[in-house]
Amino acid sequence: MSTIEKALAKQKAQEKITEKNKLTEHAKARDEQPVQHTTQKDSIEKSSNPKQAIMLNKESLEARGFLYDATSRRITQEEFRSIKRKLINNAFGAGAKSLHHSNLIMITSSNPNEGKTFVSINLALSIALEQDKTVLLVDADVLRPSINRELEFDARNGLVEYLLSEVSDVSDIIYSTTISNFKIIPAGKPHELTNELLASDRMAALASELAERYPDRIVIFDCPPILGVTETPVLANLMGQAIVVVEESKTKIDDVKRATNQLNENLAIGLVMNKTLKSTKDTYGYYGYGYGKKIR
Ligand SMILES: Nc1ncnc2c1ncn2[C@@H]1O[C@H](COP(=O)(O)OP(=O)(O)O)[C@@H](O)[C@H]1O
Ligand SMILES: [Mg+2]
Numbered sequence: 198m199s200t201i202e203k204a205l206a207k208q209k210a211q212e213k214i215t216e217k218n219k220l221t222e223h224a225k226a227r228d229e230q231p232v233q234h235t236t237q238k239d240s241i242e243k244s245s246n247p248k249q250a251i252m253l254n255k256e257s258l259e260a261r262g263f264l265y266d267a268t269s270r271r272i273t274q275e276e277f278r279s280i281k282r283k284l285i286n287n288a289f290g291a292g293a294k295s296l297h298h299s300n301l302i303m304i305t306s307s308n309p310n311e312g313k314t315f316v317s318i319n320l321a322l323s324i325a326l327e328q329d330k331t332v333l334l335v336d337a338d339v340l341r342p343s344i345n346r347e348l349e350f351d352a353r354n355g356l357v358e359y360l361l362s363e364v365s366d367v368s369d370i371i372y373s374t375t376i377s378n379f380k381i382i383p384a385g386k387p388h389e390l391t392n393e394l395l396a397s398d399r400m401a402a403l404a405s406e407l408a409e410r411y412p413d414r415i416v417i418f419d420c421p422p423i424l425g426v427t428e429t430p431v432l433a434n435l436m437g438q439a440i441v442v443v444e445e446s447k448t449k450i451d452d453v454k455r456a457t458n459q460l461n462e463n464l465a466i467g468l469v470m471n472k473t474l475k476s477t478k479d480t481y482g483y484y485g486y487g488y489g490k491k492i493r
Contacts, residue, residue, distance in 0.1 A: 250373040251350045251381055258348070262315070264322040266376075277323035280440070280469060285324070287438050287465045288415055296465055298408040299437035303337075305420045305429055307452040311444040312471035314343045317419035320440070324415050325379035333371065333411065335382040337418040337432065339391040342384030344419060355385030359403065360394040367406055392421060396431040404435035423456035430459045438465045445470045 255265040264273055284302055286292060293299040304317040321334040336344040339357055353372070358364045359382075372381050394400065407416050418436065423429045433439055439460055443453055457466060 248353075248369075248372060250375065251348065253375045254349060258322075261347075262319075263347075264319055264326065267326060273319065274323065274326070277319055280467065281320060281323050283467060284320070284415065284438060284440075285327075285330070289413075292465065293437075296437035297463065298404060298435065299465075300412060300414060301404060301408050301416050301418065301436045302438040302440065303418045303420045303433055303436045304440045304442065305433075305456075306422050306442040306444075307424050307448055307456040308422050309341065311422075311442045311448060313338065313422070313442050314347055314419050316440065316442050316469055316471060317417055318344065318347055321379065321415075321417045322376070324417075325376050328378075331378040331380065331411075331414045333380045333382065333407070333414055333416045335407075335416060335418045336384035337395060337420045339384045339388070339395065340421060342387075344381065345383050348381070350383075352386065353383055355383035357385030357388050357391065357394065359385070360397060360399050361388065362399070367403060367410075392426060392428045395421075395428040400432070401435055408437075423459055424452060430461070433460045433464060436464060438467070440467050440469050442469050442471050444472050447472075 253265065258265050259269055262270075262273065264270070264277070267274075287296060288300040288302070304313050304320070306313050317334060321332045324330050324332040334344065335356060336342050337356060345352055354364055355370050359367060359370050364370055370382050370385070372383070374381060388394070407414075418432070420432055421429050423441075441453065441457055441460075453468070460466060
């Protein structure tokens with residue numbers, strides 16, 4: 198081993214220790230043990246990924262209705278529990294065999310502003326609360342990205358840079374967070390081709406890579422709405438499951454039908470009611486229902 202190689206090896210070992218200490222600290226903060234099993238995938242991500250982890254702020258997230266850990270609002274945890282169960286069951290249980298890329302889940306809606314990002318983040322955090330599940334949240338609403346805004350981290354290389362081939366290795370756009378089994382691919386910088394990139398061959402290859410390289414992970418894609426965005430149904434062809442967020446008392450039932458009819462027949466589609474009438478300060482109100490192949 199040359200001196201340079203030795204120095205690099207030493208530096209890498211040091212980085213690993215720092216990373217481990219960081220994780221231990223965060224896990225302590227969350228009052229739980231760090232994840233012990235380091236898989237080969239994790240080491241690929243860490244070694245080629247000396248990037249800044251995304252620091253999540255528990256107080257700020259909880260104040261805005263998001264989950265963070267097992268002490269977060271019980272009602273919100275319960276509201277997401279049944280939706281999450283169905284998704285996990287479809288991803289890994291008996292239903293998985295009939296779905297292509299069953300662990301890839303798109304969150305979409307008929308129109309903008311119905312709560313896709315809100316539901317994406319809470320679903321991801323709810324799944325991450327399960328000790329043995331890792332979840333990757335992808336900001337695929339590249340024209341109106343908001344995961345970085347909601348989770349309060351600086352814009353950085355993400356999906357757009359990867360789709361433009363400015364970044365070649367997917368592990369370079371997967372960021373760790375203060376929650377060890379919660380990873381994020383941010384949207385990246387705005388680009389004039391944005392939504393078109395979602396319908397590219399490179400996006401299809403990325404979906405396959407995520408489904409095959411991380412078959413034991415749930416991957417949640419916060420997507421653009423369906424009506425008026427031709428790329429969204431194309432994106433749906435890459436996924437195994439879809440959640441269509443419906444804003445109660447605002448979304449027209451006709452829009453929901455028109456939107457879901459554009460989605461691939463083979464998807465497992467679920468509707469989530471958001472901002473329900475019974476929503477008050479104390480309950481944000483989410484309901485999963487209508488799981489089936491198609492909504493008519
Ligand atoms: N259940 C909810 N309770 C309170 N505010 C919500 C809820 N769902 C969404 N919001 C708020 O409504 C706005 C639109 O939601 P967002 O998730 O950004 O929509 P989309 O991603 O579909 O465009 C945001 O300001 C969000 O914080
Ligand atoms: Mg959004």
